[in-house]
Amino acid sequence: MVKPLQNTGFSFRWPATGWLIWLTGSYLGLKLITLGLVLITLGTAGLNYLTTGDWQTSWHTPLVGWTMLTVVIWLYWNYRIKGKKPTSDTRIDTDVLKYFSFHGRHIFWRALNLATQNHATYLGSHHLLAALHSNLGYRLTLARLELEEVDVVNAVANDGDIFYDVLTSALALGVAEHSRISWEDLLRGIIKHSPGLSQLLAKDKISVAEALSVVEWSKRNWYYRPAAVRSGLMYELLSPKRNINKAWSARPTPVLDRFSQNLTELARIGTLASARVRQQEADEAVRILSRGEQNSAILIGEPGVGKTSVVGDIALKILDNQIPSLKDYKLVALNVGAMLGAQVSFEKLFSQATREAAGAGNVILFIGNIGQLTKAKTSEGFDLSGILLSALEESGLQMIATASPKDYKKYVEDKEELKRFFTAVHIDELDEARALLVLEDKSRSIEGRHGVLVTLSAIKAAITNSVKFIHDSRLPDKAVDLLDEAGVEAARQGAKRVQASHVEAVMSSRTNVPVGALTASEKDKLKNLAAAIQEKFIGQDEAVTGVVDALKRARLGVAKGNRPIGTFLFLGPTGVGKTELAKRLAENYFGNEADMIRLDMSEYQTRESAYRIFGAPAVSGDVALGGGVLTEAVRKTPFAVVLLDEVEKAHPDILNVFLQVLDEGRMTDNLGNTIDFTNTIIIATSNAQARFIQDAVRSQMAYDVMRDKLIEMLIAESFPPEFINRFDGVLVFKPLTxxxxxxxxxxxxxxxxxxxxxxxxxxxxxxxxxxxxxxxxxxxxxxxxxxxxxxxxxxxxxxxxxxxxxxxxxxxxxxxxxxxxxx
Amino acid sequence: MINIFLTPLQELTQFLYWWVIFVPRRLFGWVYDSILAMDEVLVLGETFRLWIAIEPLFGDYGWQGRIIGFLFRFFRVLISLGIYFGILIVGLFCTVVWLVWPVLAILLILQIW
Incomplete structure (x- = not known):
């Protein structure tokens, strides 16, 4: 008999070391014996029958009886070791192990073995973790968190006795999920209650909630199998031939079948994933579709926010009979491209397909980007929106459509007769927390395609970097694309895991902005930057030092991240090197003198010239043309020097445009895009008060005194104080000796x-x-x-x-x- | 000491519970799930309703559609009921076989039967 550990209350009838081996061995043995007996019995009975020709005597043998008994014993043993599902009444006592899955019990007993072997007096969380070593899900979780097993075990070794807290958590999880306690419940309990592990995670900036979601993610991925949608049987299932509804009451739809894709069938074979993070929007759309009247929905959102995922979720709900009023319905996506390519006139096909969809009685038609459809006219001059309208009005067609906010306003909302049939569901861009869940789901296909493992840091980097640098698309699409490219990059480098560095490398190559940790060459460049500039730039040491120090602060992450790298006002007489310094900076740090965006502010002396900076607004009825000179230049080259030459010549209202840029590093262009200036250095130059500077230098006034007096004079005469205040440095360029x-x-x-x-x-x-x-x-x-x-x-x-x-x-x-x- | 008697008694009780109650309940559960799965395809309730209402087949609201619909649905209801009944009989058979299984095994071993 082995003495029980202090905190478990368990004792053993056999030595603890042998218990697990005996249990596993005997269970395996029983399985083999049962299988062997069944085969022998079948063989013997079969031979007897062939010999005697009498089936009754062939089966009427004691061997058959023993086989039957062994089968019963094996089934009963299965039932006993499977364990029970815990309920809310389950308490932690010596019988708690029966609420573990068999695998969970394996882990527990292994942990007990380890504890007794090490002469421990209590069962610690490090024993449980060590027992999890052979578990694939546990190792997958650690790989995704980029933690080493030995570090994790060492971190929790000093936790003390948290066994009951861990067990209580695991039990609560089992009750909540109505499942037997297994490896993931024990691991989640340890993550929640282990202070040592929390500290280890915090070092890598991972919160406990994120670590718990990674356990859930690893568990889901474990069971992932991609749906096989290829030609042959699956393709036949997809093709719309078998579109008769179960009750045989719906009208046939031959034209619609030919030019559409049955999304409910796709959901049935598993190619459509549930939009976990869009349940609210999906429920709203379902409520609209379930109504008796005005039961068409239009999903409005920018491209890439996940409108189609909501449609997929609706198809899944219809398939699972979660919508009683839509029982036996099918969700069918119209294939406009195939119609356009057909021999028959598009107008006829479209008209026929919509009539069939309306008349069938069990069809919900999905048309994506309805704005593009309603604005189009056929070659014969027919208005497609008119055809759609008549189907909605006369035939009672039920639809789901998607549109961007611009298209909705222009092509649906402004057409009263079309608008009244649709109820809008707004699909907003996902926040970062929900985008993380989407990327965890999408990581499965990325891992399968590139043969890599996606880590949590890669997903977080993909979201952060895509939010910071990509402004022409939305979450989650832009983060998914970035993660996918990072997967390619990791596979190309032969790496097994996609890490944050791969995401940052892809982002750097896309935007030319140095992202992530400093490389050795970049460190050297920063260290020697002042000297490199001064090789071709003489004098003005204070100005060079000021600018280089700002760069160092920004790149090393010491400065706050939500404003430009540095903003400087260069003051001085003409020809002393203000513009030259900007060019040298562009050449030495940004890599190319051409990476300087130069605006001659003497061209912006009128109020209206502000539109050249961020783009002219759309005149009523027209579409706004692309952004302005500055916004487009920074959008294409986000990592650059922005030089505002002779800024004192600009109209005062133009200076107000730059207040937000200098303060927060962003500007909104005429198309509503936010342009990110946080990777630029903004340098404004001015010749104002040049005579004062020359006199001050001649009279050998101290540099700081000269600068302060100069600022006072500029505020009084040339610039508003809020403009001057926003610069990181006002640097005075002295006349050259x-x-x-x-x-x-x-x-x-x-x-x-x-x-x-x-x-x-x-x-x-x-x-x-x-x-x-x-x-x-x-x-x-x-x-x-x-x-x-x-x-x-x-x-x-x-x-x-x-x-x-x-x-x-x-x-x-x-x-x-x-x-x-x-x- | 009491454990020597109580533990085997507990084990026997548990075995009997499993043999007589747990497994038959699971078998009936499988029967129920099978019938539900078949009903997903055969939709007996909806077919019966449409049959009684003499609804036409595939939306053909002429008299031919209604007659053909009535006949087709009649046979469909019959076949569906037959399939469900068959599943039920199979389930009952399996349950009976299960209940007598250990007894049969012992009788075969002892060659009494």
Whole structure:
């Protein structure tokens, strides 16, 4: 006899170690004996019959009696070990094991074995977890949560005695689900009550509720088998030939059968999944369909929100006879494409199909995107909406339709005669919590197609990233697409699991925005960014530091995420490098100088010019054209520098347009799309108060004092205070000194030398005294470095052009200060 | 000590409960589920109602449709009833066989029968 553990009350008639082996072995043995006896009996009786020809004596043997008895014993044993389903009266006592499934009892006894082997005095949750080791569902759950088994067992080892809490939870789950307690109930009990496991999950930002849903998800996926919808028998079942209703009362519908798909049949063979998260909308649609009059429903929602899943759910409910008034009905999806491709006139087919659907008496017709249908006219000039209307009016057709809000307003709601037949059901975009459930269901097909396992972090990343970066479609569709692509990416890399990094890689390649953790190359780039910019950008160290620091804060996640990476106002005289810094930033961090979106604000001096920024609104009756210059540019390149040049020249109302962008990183265009600016750096430049800056520099005023005075002056004269306040940094660009201009000249000459070598294969040498001369000629405190470019063009490039004309075989040119003089 | 007598008695009671009550109840449950599953296809109630109301077949509301509908549905009702009755008889047979099964087994072993 083994002493019971303190917290279980169980004792054993045999040594605990042997109990499980004996039980499993003897059950298996009994099965084999029963099977063997049955086969031997059949064989013996058959042989006797063949020998004697008398079936009565063949069967009338003691062997048959023993076989019959063994079968009874085996069936009884099955009944005893199967366990009972717990009820609300079930209490935890020494008989609680009979409410476990056989598999659950296996786990429990294995845990007891482990506890007694380790000389434990109580049964801990870590013993239960260790006993779950061989369970596929448990391992699947850990894989989806990306947890290692040893970490999980260690985390719960210090929990203390939570056995009764776990058992109480497991029992409550069994009662609630009316099932015997099994592995998932024990695991869910541990997740709920283990503080150690909660802490481990919290490290990976997984809540207890999410972990519990993953257990449920793993349990569902375990039993997943894709429906086989292929040609042959299944295809024959799908094709509308057998569309007679059970009571033989509905009229035949030959044309409709040919140009439609029976959704109720699809539901029957299992290709339509229940829209678990859309039950409210499905119930609302069912209530409408069950009415006596005005019993057609129209589902209104943006593309991708799941309108068709609601239709599928209705088909399932009809199939399961959950709608008494629609018993023996069928939901049929009209195949408009097939009709258009038929030899017969589309108008005739459409008219016939709708009449048949109306006259059959048991058909609900589904037409998707009804807006497109009602606006179309046939080649003969017939209005399809008119045909539909007459079917609804005269024949009592019952329909479900789907439409986007725009199409509904334009093609149904504004047509009173059509609108009165439909009752609208609004299908809104799913929130992230419900989208997670949809993705868990969709993950089954993704896993099957790509041979990978989808993790919880991948699903969460797909939802978060699709919400953040994809604005032209809706949840759950956009997250499903992203997850599917991540599955392809993971399979391509040979990975067994789809993780958040695969989703982020796909998102990065789509939007060119760096998503996810910093790579080693990105870390180096950020570390050396200031130096890289200063290779080609001279002076203005405070401005360079300010901008680079903002980038570092944003990329490392230190800054809040719901505004642009950085917003800066560059102030200074003309030609000091304000625009040049923006270009260098675009080149060094964003990868390409062309990834700079530049708006010359002097073109926006009227109020109406705001429409060029976010798009003109639709004139009544027309469709609005695509968004504005800025919104379209940011939509296509969300990761870029946005440069608002000479911002002081813009109309004050235009500045108000940017308030929301600077504060919250978003702007709504004329089509109602929200454009995300949170991956842009916004730089506004201004020459306002340039004279003050020059005087301040000359009088050697401290930088901070100069900047503060400048801001006061700008608020008083040029910009509203709320506009200035929204910038992360107001950076003053000082006039260039002659020494700095000389450095600028060197950089420009270097660029010219590389250009000439590349284009003309000519080596250009410019002596140091020539560079100094250029700097002297190109220096003008009022115009900054701009004259230098003109001087280089006139003195060097012209000189070079003349030399190339004079000498065809020119391969080397040297420019000295003498070549630059006016004589 | 009491356990030596009580435990076998409990086991015997449990066996008898399973043999006489639990399994026959399950068998009748299968019969009931089978009849319901067949009714999904045969829809006896609806067919009977339409037969009494002399509703036509496939929406043909002429006199031919009504006569053919009446005749077709009559035979359908008969066949459906026959199928359900057959399922019931099979269920009853299985239950009787089950109840006598252990007894038969013992009689065969002892060669009394």
């Amino acid at each position: 002659p020494a700095e201009l000389a450095e600028v000249a060197k950089i420009k000459i270097k660029g010219l030398v590389e250009h000439i070598k590349r284009e003309k294969n000519i080596t250009l040498h410019v002596t140091d005294d020539a560079v100094a001369k250029l700097a002297e000629l190109g220096y003008d405190p009022a115009f900054g470095a701009r004259p230098l470019e003109r001087v280089i063009r006139e003195r060097i490039e012209t000189n070079l052009a003349n030399q190339i004309l004079a000498n065809d075989n020119l391969d080397e040119v040297t420019i000295t200060s003498k070549d630059l003089s006016d004589e």
